[in-house]
Amino acid sequence: xxxxxxxxxxxxxxxxxxxxxxxxxxxxxxxxxxxxxxxxxxxxxxxxxxxxxxxxxxxxxxxxxxxxxxxxxxxxxxxxxxxxxxxxxxxxxxxxxxxxxxxxxxxxxxxxxxxxxxxxxxxxxxxxxxxxxxxxxxxxxxxxxxxxxxxxxxxxxxxxxxxxxxxxxxxxxxxxxxxxxxxxxxxxxxxxxxxxxxxxxxxxxxxxxxxxxxxxxxxxxxxxxxxxxxxxxxxxxxxxxxxxxxxxxxxxxxxxxxxxxxxxxxxxxxxxxxxxxxxxxxxxxxxxxxxxxxxxxxxxxxxxxxxxxxxxxxxxxxxxxxxxxxxxxxxxxxxxxxxxxxxxxxxxxxxxxxxxxxxxxxxxxxxxxxxxxxxxxxxxxxxxxxxx
Amino acid sequence: xxxxxxxxxxxxxxxxxxxxxxxxxxxxxxxxxxxxxxxxxxxxxxxxxxxxxxxxxxxxxxxxxxxxxxxxxxxxxxxxxxxxxxxxxxxxxxxxxxxxxxxxxxxxxxxxxxxxxxxxxxxxxxxxxxxxxxxxxxxxxxxxxxxxxxxxxxxxxxxxxxxxxxxxxxxxxxxxxxxxxxxxxxxxxxxxxxxxxxxxxxxxxxxxxxxxxxxxxxxxxxxxxxxxxxxxxxxxxxxxxxxxxxxxxxxxxxxxxxxxxxxxxxxxxxxxxxxxxxxxxxxxxxxxxxxxxxxxxxxxxxxxxxxxxxxxxxxxxxxxxxxxxxxxxxxxxxxxxxxxxxxxxxxxxxxxxxxxxxxxxxxxxxxxxxxxxxxxxxxxxxxxxxxxxxxxxxxxxx
Numbered sequence: 001x002x003x004x005x006x007x008x009x010x011x012x013x014x015x016x017x018x019x020x021x022x023x024x025x026x027x028x029x030x031x032x033x034x035x036x037x038x039x040x041x042x043x044x045x046x047x048x049x050x051x052x053x054x055x056x057x058x059x060x061x062x063x064x065x066x067x068x069x070x071x072x073x074x075x076x077x078x079x080x081x082x083x084x085x086x087x088x089x090x091x092x093x094x095x096x097x098x099x100x101x102x103x104x105x106x107x108x109x110x111x112x113x114x115x116x117x118x119x120x121x122x123x124x125x126x127x128x129x130x131x132x133x134x135x136x137x138x139x140x141x142x143x144x145x146x147x148x149x150x151x152x153x154x155x156x157x158x159x160x161x162x163x164x165x166x167x168x169x170x171x172x173x174x175x176x177x178x179x180x181x182x183x184x185x186x187x188x189x190x191x192x193x194x195x196x197x198x199x200x201x202x203x204x205x206x207x208x209x210x211x212x213x214x215x216x217x218x219x220x221x222x223x224x225x226x227x228x229x230x231x232x233x234x235x236x237x238x239x240x241x242x243x244x245x246x247x248x249x250x251x252x253x254x255x256x257x258x259x260x261x262x263x264x265x266x267x268x269x270x271x272x273x274x275x276x277x278x279x280x281x282x283x284x285x286x287x288x289x290x291x292x293x294x295x296x297x298x299x300x301x302x303x304x305x306x307x308x309x310x311x312x313x314x315x316x317x318x319x320x321x322x323x324x325x326x327x328x329x330x331x332x333x334x335x336x337x338x339x340x341x342x343x344x345x346x347x348x349x350x351x352x353x354x355x356x357x358x359x360x361x362x363x364x365x366x367x368x369x370x371x372x373x374x375x376x377x378x379x380x381x382x383x384x385x386x387x388x
Numbered sequence: 389x390x391x392x393x394x395x396x397x398x399x400x401x402x403x404x405x406x407x408x409x410x411x412x413x414x415x416x417x418x419x420x421x422x423x424x425x426x427x428x429x430x431x432x433x434x435x436x437x438x439x440x441x442x443x444x445x446x447x448x449x450x451x452x453x454x455x456x457x458x459x460x461x462x463x464x465x466x467x468x469x470x471x472x473x474x475x476x477x478x479x480x481x482x483x484x485x486x487x488x489x490x491x492x493x494x495x496x497x498x499x500x501x502x503x504x505x506x507x508x509x510x511x512x513x514x515x516x517x518x519x520x521x522x523x524x525x526x527x528x529x530x531x532x533x534x535x536x537x538x539x540x541x542x543x544x545x546x547x548x549x550x551x552x553x554x555x556x557x558x559x560x561x562x563x564x565x566x567x568x569x570x571x572x573x574x575x576x577x578x579x580x581x582x583x584x585x586x587x588x589x590x591x592x593x594x595x596x597x598x599x600x601x602x603x604x605x606x607x608x609x610x611x612x613x614x615x616x617x618x619x620x621x622x623x624x625x626x627x628x629x630x631x632x633x634x635x636x637x638x639x640x641x642x643x644x645x646x647x648x649x650x651x652x653x654x655x656x657x658x659x660x661x662x663x664x665x666x667x668x669x670x671x672x673x674x675x676x677x678x679x680x681x682x683x684x685x686x687x688x689x690x691x692x693x694x695x696x697x698x699x700x701x702x703x704x705x706x707x708x709x710x711x712x713x714x715x716x717x718x719x720x721x722x723x724x725x726x727x728x729x730x731x732x733x734x735x736x737x738x739x740x741x742x743x744x745x746x747x748x749x750x751x752x753x754x755x756x757x758x759x760x761x762x763x764x765x766x767x768x769x770x771x772x773x774x775x776x777x778x779x780x781x782x783x784x785x786x
Contacts, residue, residue, distance in 0.1 A: 017677075017680065018677050018680065018681060021673045021674070021676060021677035021680075022673070022674070022677060024670070024673050025670045025671070025673045025674050025677075028666045028667075028669060028670035029670060031666065032663055032666055032667075035663075039659070060565060061565070062480075062560050062561055062562055062565055062566075063562055064480055064485065064562050065562075067451060068478055068562035068563045101448070101449065101451060101452070102449040102450075102451045103448050103449045104448070104449045104450070104638075104648070112647065112648060113648055114648075115449060115450075168448055170634075170636075201448065201452075202452075202634055202635075233565075249486065261419065261423075261663060261667075264415060264418070264419045265415070265416070265419060265666075265667050265670065267411075267412070267415045268411075268412035268413075268415040268416045268419075268667075268670065268671050268674060269412070269670055269671075269674065271408040271409065271411055271412035271415075271674065272412055272671075272673070272674030272677060272678070274408055275405055275408050275409065275674070275677065275678050275681065276677060276681075278404065278405065279681045282685075332655040332659070333655055334655065334656055
């Protein structure tokens with residue numbers, strides 16, 4: 001017969017100070033774990049959401065990011081002529097040949113500078129980014145020296161507010177609007193008219209061509225047609241696939257580092273749990289003896305103490321989740337090494353990460369509780385009762 | 389029986405608990421020092437940059453090249469000594485695109501003499517020709533210098549990949565399209581670890597011929613100053629020179645240039661700091677809890693000691709000292725462990741960081757935190773022990 005669950009629960013609450021101290025220790029480990037996962041998830045989401053599954057991005061073969069890609073004017077013309085490209089209501093094809101260059105801007109409020117991507121887009125291509133939303137000011141006028149800035153970077157870099165001027169080469173561009181784009185990495189970019197930015201930056205040709213497919217099931221056919229064209233030398237991916245591949249490396253690094261740090265930290269917290277549980281077993285020698293005398297099997301005592309340790313750890317796990325929740329939505333930034341440019345993104349605490357945190361806490365409790373529980377179960381009945 | 393013996397005897401009373409607490413402090417301080425070590429490493433990578441060298445690059449961004457013709461005009465600026473140039477090649481490993489290391493095209497004839505004190509050639513091929521090298525270049529580099537498609541490789545990368553001198557290595561171009569191969573003619577050791585050993589250096593001439601159609605753009609120029617005290621003025625002078633040309637420049641000290649890369653980590657250093665604090669706090673709770681449990685078990689003993697004539701202050705010191713001994717020994721062990729394991733194994737987080745350094749300052753901070761941890765965790769039990777009334781404690785016994 002098993003010892004009632006309520007017995008363990010009450011025992012945990014009977015020593016509030018050491019329960020709280022141990023639980024917070026475990027909770028901090030869980031919070032760091034969830035935090036690392038939220039960082040990776042937020043970063044990945046920002047990039048994955050940049051890409052739409054209906055859009056196709058064409059870049060030079062071998063280019064692992066838009067920066068290192070290049071498409072000639074002639075190549076872009078060939079892609080534009082594809083019949084598979086969807087048309088806007090006014091009949092013009094939904095395609096944008098884009099320029100992407102990095103510029104080095106000084107940070108606002110702290111020393112140093114970082115790379116910010118400037119994207120020259122074709123005005124016809126604006127409807128391709130259907131989540132684009134101007135939150136302040138207005139959009140740029142085609143053919144003019146105007147740019148719009150992603151809302152997330154306008155707060156992080158100098159000269160990125162409405163009315164400011166940013167110099168590229170010989171020309172100064174004025175910032176006329178701030179935009180949002182569904183939390184994607186586009187919000188870490190500066191956008192302007194390709195026809196004006198190209199000459200100002202001394203660039204001929206493009207970095208990529210993006211278009212909307214008329215029929216998404218035709219993707220394979222479009223891909224083999226373009227990649228097989230000897231005049232082009234390009235690789236073709238859906239926009240979504242491209243941006244997820246961009247996020248993979250860094251997201252994995254963050255996850256691995258997070259798990260590595262928490263595992264080491266967990267060792268310390270488990271030692272704490274072991275101490276607490278040994279103390280719990282030590283002070284309850286008599287109680288355990290009584291339980292054994294009443295006929296509870298040593299195995300029942302073992303599981304009972306293990307349960308107690310898991311309860312203790314789960315309290316910590318829940319505390320950890322609560323501690324980690326407030327970071328949800330905080331905007332932070334790092335350089336995406338895949339594109340060498342700065343990406344601002346929000347932490348994203350996912351339910352899955354929280355469940356994982358709780359499971360991790362339970363595992364810590366199980367490991368930490370085993371030896372003390374074993375000691376309790378193996379107690380010599382005669383000696384314990386004699387001590388009374 | 390002196391004070392220290394008494395402390396040690398008390399710690400030995402519950403060996404398991406003492407050892408577990410000590411180990412958890414060790415683990416915590418190991419982690420804390422490792423995390424701070426990451427920050428140390430980033431800080432050290434700035435220091436490779438010299439204050440007496442300047443870097444000139446395109447004002448818009450490093451991605452944009454500068455004309456090769458600038459070299460003569462820069463050299464003509466008063467106060468500028470030697471000038472060298474290079475370009476970031478990019479590229480991916482043809483077998484495993486996720487395997488990252490740097491590839492630089494450098495003008496070896498001027499680059500090698502400028503960085504002669506930072507690198508040391510530890511392995512090299514025998515030259516086919518005369519073995520003559522340009523002035524200032526290490527004669528060991530003769531085989532590298534005479535072959536256009538040769539490269540030299542950093543020691544740590546060389547070992548990691550299991551390469552041999554004389555073999556060819558390849559890359560798929562990203563910025564410069566096509567498949568590229570180079571023959572390894574020498575291996576270098578970075579005397580200053582921050583110089584980095586996870587890199588391939590090859591001839592800029594080769595890149596120029598094959599990759600840029602002989603147009604000769606340059607990624608950056610490095611300027612050595614013959615009059616370092618005039619660095620600020622020279623910086624301005626160089627940038628003014630190209631103010632009205634199509635490729636404007638931005639010149640800064642090499643150190644500031646490197647600092648720019650570190651600043652690209654964004655908020656990562658801050659996050660690392662937060663994690664470090666969380667680790668310390670979590671283990672502080674573990675230690676405090678242990679100390680409280682330990683002193684609770686000994687209430688009767690404290691009463692007896694007081695009866696024997698131990699003063700309140702003596703008991704306070706005793707309990708505090710017990711806590712401090714545990715955390716101090718754990719802290720020293722953890723901090724030293726971090727310093728030596730990370731530095732000796734050359735841990736570099738899979739190529740993300742230069743080989744780790746854990747500075748002595750970090751070790752000292754770690755040990756300081758351990759002492760603080762001991763005093764904090766021991767304070768409440770120590771205070772309770774000193775305030776204990778003999779009558780109460782003895783009465784509770786029955």
